[in-house]
Amino acid sequence: xxxxxxxxxxFSAMARVFGNELRTIIHDPGVLLxxxxxxxxxxxxxxxxxxxELVRExxxxxxxxxxxxxxxxxxxxxxxxxxxEIYAQCPNMADAxxxxxxxxxxxxxxxxxxxxxxxxNGRSAHVTFYSEMSRLLRYRDFVSALADLQIEMTGxxxxxxxENAGMESFLSAEASLPVRSQSxxxxxxxxxxxxxxxxxxxxxxxxxxxxxxxxxxxxTSRERRRRNxxxxxxxxxxxxxxxxxxxxxxxxxxxxxxxxxxxHIVPLMFNLPHFGSATEYxxxxxxxxxxxxxxxxxxxxxMRERESPFILIVATSVVFxxxxxxxxxxxxxxxxxxxxxxxxxxxxxxxxFVRINNNAATIADNTRPYLWLWGLTVLYMCTxxxxxxxxxxxxxxxxxxxxxxxxxx
Amino acid sequence: xxxxxxIDGVRREIARMGSRPAYLIGMIIIPLAVTLFFVSLLSEGxxxxxxxxxxxxxxxxxxxxxxxxxxxxxxxxVRYHAESYDKAMEKVRSGExxxxxxxxxxxxxxxxxxxxxxxxxxxxxxxxxxxxxxxxGFKTVAVTTSGGVxxxxxxxxxxxxxxxxxxxxxxxxxxxxxxxPWMNYSIYxxxxxxxxxxxxxxxxxxxxxxxxxxxxxxxxxxLATAKGRISVALLSKLLPHTIVYWAVxxxxxxVFFGWQHFPMNGSLGWMIAATFLLAVASQAFALFVCSALPxxxxxxxxxxxxxxxxxxxxxxxMPVDNMYGAIAAFSWTAPVRYWFLVFSGNALNGYxxxxxxLYMAGLLVFPMLCWVLARRLKKAMLNPVYIP
Numbered sequence: 001x002x003x004x005x006x007x008x009x010x011f012s013a014m015a016r017v018f019g020n021e022l023r024t025i026i027h028d029p030g031v032l033l034x035x036x037x038x039x040x041x042x043x044x045x046x047x048x049x050x051x052x053e054l055v056r057e058x059x060x061x062x063x064x065x066x067x068x069x070x071x072x073x074x075x076x077x078x079x080x081x082x083x084x085e086i087y088a089q090c091p092n093m094a095d096a097x098x099x100x101x102x103x104x105x106x107x108x109x110x111x112x113x114x115x116x117x118x119x120x121n122g123r124s125a126h127v128t129f130y131s132e133m134s135r136l137l138r139y140r141d142f143v144s145a146l147a148d149l150q151i152e153m154t155g156x157x158x159x160x161x162x163e164n165a166g167m168e169s170f171l172s173a174e175a176s177l178p179v180r181s182q183s184x185x186x187x188x189x190x191x192x193x194x195x196x197x198x199x200x201x202x203x204x205x206x207x208x209x210x211x212x213x214x215x216x217x218x219x220t221s222r223e224r225r226r227r228n229x230x231x232x233x234x235x236x237x238x239x240x241x242x243x244x245x246x247x248x249x250x251x252x253x254x255x256x257x258x259x260x261x262x263x264h265i266v267p268l269m270f271n272l273p274h275f276g277s278a279t280e281y282x283x284x285x286x287x288x289x290x291x292x293x294x295x296x297x298x299x300x301x302x303m304r305e306r307e308s309p310f311i312l313i314v315a316t317s318v319v320f321x322x323x324x325x326x327x328x329x330x331x332x333x334x335x336x337x338x339x340x341x342x343x344x345x346x347x348x349x350x351x352x353f354v355r356i357n358n359n360a361a362t363i364a365d366n367t368r369p370y371l372w373l374w375g376l377t378v379l380y381m382c383t384x385x386x387x388x389x390x391x392x393x394x395x396x397x398x399x400x401x402x403x404x405x406x407x408x409x
Numbered sequence: 410x411x412x413x414x415x416i417d418g419v420r421r422e423i424a425r426m427g428s429r430p431a432y433l434i435g436m437i438i439i440p441l442a443v444t445l446f447f448v449s450l451l452s453e454g455x456x457x458x459x460x461x462x463x464x465x466x467x468x469x470x471x472x473x474x475x476x477x478x479x480x481x482x483x484x485x486x487v488r489y490h491a492e493s494y495d496k497a498m499e500k501v502r503s504g505e506x507x508x509x510x511x512x513x514x515x516x517x518x519x520x521x522x523x524x525x526x527x528x529x530x531x532x533x534x535x536x537x538x539x540x541x542x543x544x545x546g547f548k549t550v551a552v553t554t555s556g557g558v559x560x561x562x563x564x565x566x567x568x569x570x571x572x573x574x575x576x577x578x579x580x581x582x583x584x585x586x587x588x589x590p591w592m593n594y595s596i597y598x599x600x601x602x603x604x605x606x607x608x609x610x611x612x613x614x615x616x617x618x619x620x621x622x623x624x625x626x627x628x629x630x631x632l633a634t635a636k637g638r639i640s641v642a643l644l645s646k647l648l649p650h651t652i653v654y655w656a657v658x659x660x661x662x663x664v665f666f667g668w669q670h671f672p673m674n675g676s677l678g679w680m681i682a683a684t685f686l687l688a689v690a691s692q693a694f695a696l697f698v699c700s701a702l703p704x705x706x707x708x709x710x711x712x713x714x715x716x717x718x719x720x721x722x723x724x725x726x727m728p729v730d731n732m733y734g735a736i737a738a739f740s741w742t743a744p745v746r747y748w749f750l751v752f753s754g755n756a757l758n759g760y761x762x763x764x765x766x767l768y769m770a771g772l773l774v775f776p777m778l779c780w781v782l783a784r785r786l787k788k789a790m791l792n793p794v795y796i797p
């Protein structure tokens with residue numbers, strides 16, 4: 001056969017698979033839920049959950065054992081902090097602890113009886129702060145608010161003391177300490193929770209919704225074949241390579257619009273960090289979509305039923321989110337989990353996308369994740385072809401069985 | 410009991426569970442795998458030796474001292490001595506470092522000459538835990554440096570070294586993280602995320618077994634086994650599942666408190682009871698959804714959507730009090746939230762039961778309410794229609 005004809009035949013088979021797959025998707029409300037509703041609605045729900053961004057005005061109880069002008073000054077300065085809200089002044093620790101047990105306060109500030117005496121004597125006064133620990137974010141915010149408060153107090157009191165010691169010349173006019181420090185936050189400048197977690201979740205939603213949809217298509221096709229003696233009446237006969245590519249291009253095309261929506265419009269809508277250029281992150285994410293489409297088809301043989309993806313795939317979302325290293329650095333993970341993360345497209349997708357989106361990096365800065373994504377595309381293309389061949393072999397076996405049994409009848 | 414068809418129903422359900430691998434995978438393998446995943450992922454508890462960079466524009470003995478202080482910190486690993494801000498920024502963009510520290514030119518002479526130089530540090534908050542830890546490490550170095558300069562100067566001016574501490578730090582906050590003094594990250598994440606997965610899988614498997622009957626068209630036969638009584642039919646179907654979930658839940662509880670030694674400052678018995686109630690409440694939640702929407706696809710979709718969102722309602726860092734009111738209200742419909750509140754009140758903080766009794770009671774409300782729509786489910790079971 002003329003090799004050109006063969007190639008042309010392959011392409012026309014691919015086009016037939018593409019058209020047929022698109023028809024199947026449009027007529028399947030279950031798949032549409034995954035392919036359309038999930039990427040459209042989920043980012044909005046998630047952003048709304050986390051959109052309050054910062055933990056502000058956490059209620060705190062004060063136990064002031066000193067009851068002096070100095071201690072009241074401290075409480076006033078603490079209540080001026082945006083993080084801390086003085087919920088109550090308690091006469092003793094037992095009362096404060098009861099408020100904490102009732103979840104009315106999440107921190108207790110205990111000022112010692114000798115507080116003003118220590119300050120007056122030029123020694124360090126120790127104030128004890130108890131933080132409730134059921135949420136990490138509150139503790140983190142308490143620590144940074146108290147650090148700021150300490151610096152503020154130091155500025156006020158230390159300056160006075162050094163002056164009292166007759167060493168004003170040592171201090172410059174505007175500063176209390178000889179070295180200032182300036183903390184800068186990159187990427188998520190407000191240290192908000194949504195700004196940090198949503199860009200990663202967006203990528204994960206793209207991957208997981210596509211996997212779920214492809215798995216549901218596979219499970220449904222399997223059910224049809226089971227009912228029809230090994231033949232899928234809605235299928236198209238095509239060589240495995242053409243089938244796999246035809247489907248992949250179909251899924252990627254369907255996702256083109258949602259990718260733009262999730263990666264561009266959602267961050268704009270909610271004012272999330274969005275510094276990267278579309279000409280960087282869209283080409284970057286293409287291999288992730290391709291790899292995900294192939295990965296979904298590689299999982300097809302495990303989908304025995306239409307509902308299988310709910311059991312097998314939904315719970316993986318949270319695992320993939322953690323394995324991607326968004327919250328916990330990947331280098332601190334066990335080699336097994338690092339290796340598993342390596343073969344999940346979203347791991348590299350998240351790594352590259354958050355850097356491009358939050359830190360204004362380029363693809364050139366992210367060659368490693370980018371090459372990994374193309375590598376995974378090739379790997380999963382091979383496994384998808386193998387899976388397709390396996391399914392076809394099963395079909396043939398079933399068909400001959402059916403044919404055999406009908407002859408006996 | 411036998412006359413009611415209860416025993417036959419249980420037998421029938423056990424046979425159904427054994428007939429498909431989905432039950433083994435969804436009820437036992439996935440919850441256990443996720444438990445082991447979280448336990449081993451965060452086994453280190455706290456990340457250390459985070460890669461960072463230092464930009465030293467000064468190159469003086471004092472700036473080298475600052476660099477050495479950063480290098481000596483347990484939190485940080487100085488991977489690069491970048492020559493400029495831009496070079497360090499490139500390292501951040503390519504993800505090689507989580508932050509960098511900048512020592513300005515003329516740092517030493519300015520510091521000693523009273524011209525107040527500024528030490529700047531940059532941390533990449535795109536990565537939550539590493540970013541926070543790097544900020545903390547850099548802040549400590551900056552404060553230490555500043556204190557060191559003052560101390561040296563004051564000593565050279567003849568101030569008694571013992572008085573300097575009080576002079577520079579008039580107020581010191583001793584922060585006590587109650588119940589988790591090691592700041593172990595795993596204690597936050599592992600219980601909440603594991604139990605949210607446990608609850609999610611219970612909901613999905615309940616939908617599979619209840620709506621699966623409608624899909625397979627066997628729901629009439631199921632009801633006939635229970636002599637037409639919906640209550641017997643549901644109890645005989647769900648009880649074998651409950652026992653499996655309890656066994657899995659007991660194992661997970663052992664992993665938390667027996668193997669991982671998570672804080673147990675309260676009563677272990679009540680923690681196990683809460684886990685058992687969580688299993689039943691999750692079954693009840695799914696049953697309610699199946700009754701409202703007796704269609705496998707819809708019931709599965711609602712339970713997965715809800716189950717995945719409940720991760721946000723329970724665990725991790727964002728407190729529900731800081732979410733929008735309408736969303737915070739939803740969190741009270743997630744059974745796993747009550748479990749988490751019992752966990753933090755009882756196991757973590759060791760409060761008396763008085764303070765978390767309502768959360769225990771909350772878990773009991775689910776199995777009581779799920780019967781409201783049972784008639785609707787019965788109707789659907791009598792005329793099973795499978796909408797793909």
